[in-house]
């Protein structure tokens with residue numbers, strides 16, 4: 001089987017899962033957008049995915065993402081940065097990313113805005129919310145108690161557009177329970193930020209639970225591209 005056929009199969013199966021999950025949740029299928037997470041896979045795969053109709057790709061490591069976005073600049077794709085953001089890399093990320101999904105602290109705001117300004121356009125941002133159980137140390141994402149403060153910071157920063165929330169279900173818990181928490185957090189958040197409707201949640205292993213909880217964007221890697229190399 002050629003790589004194009006492999007990717008076409010993975011993509012078809014993933015789109016079918018999304019459609020089935022939307023049907024189960026009583027939602028129209030065009031409610032949910034697919035971002036294909038291409039981390040650890042070569043630019044040649046990104047090119048094939050674009051041929052297969054993929055419009056949005058996700059990356060989580062700055063250097064790799066920067067190189068691939070540059071290699072694939074002719075494809076007109078939307079690049080989502082979904083990884084941990086280092087302070088000294090934030091401006092550089094904002095120069096090629098179209099969406100930063102993993103904003104989790106206020107110190108990044110002026111840096112992201114500077115990178116966006118250098119590229120001459122506003123940067124879409126999602127706030128990554130920690131779904132760690134209460135009392136945990138919230139390693140990835142902002143503590144839900146600090147979410148509204150962070151949102152206020154984004155709104156007050158020229159050059160950034162607040163679009164919604166992103167989350168990853170923590171290990172060791174049913175994804176459905178974690179995504180139900182996210183749905184409640186989002187309901188509260190939308191009262192203050194009604195335009196920020198994006199809910200990016202759900203990956204290869206749990207996209208059905210995320211769609212059931214209201215996800216508008218799923219981020220799928222291995223179900224489309226195969227398993228990532230274990231040595232990173």
Ligand SMILES: *Cc1c(COP(=O)(O)O)cnc(C)c1O
Nearest residue numbers: 037060082203204219220221222
């Ligand atoms: C890698 C990654 C994904 C995709 O994971 P798969 O299990 O391969 O679908 C989604 N979201 C984030 C934040 C990731 O880092």
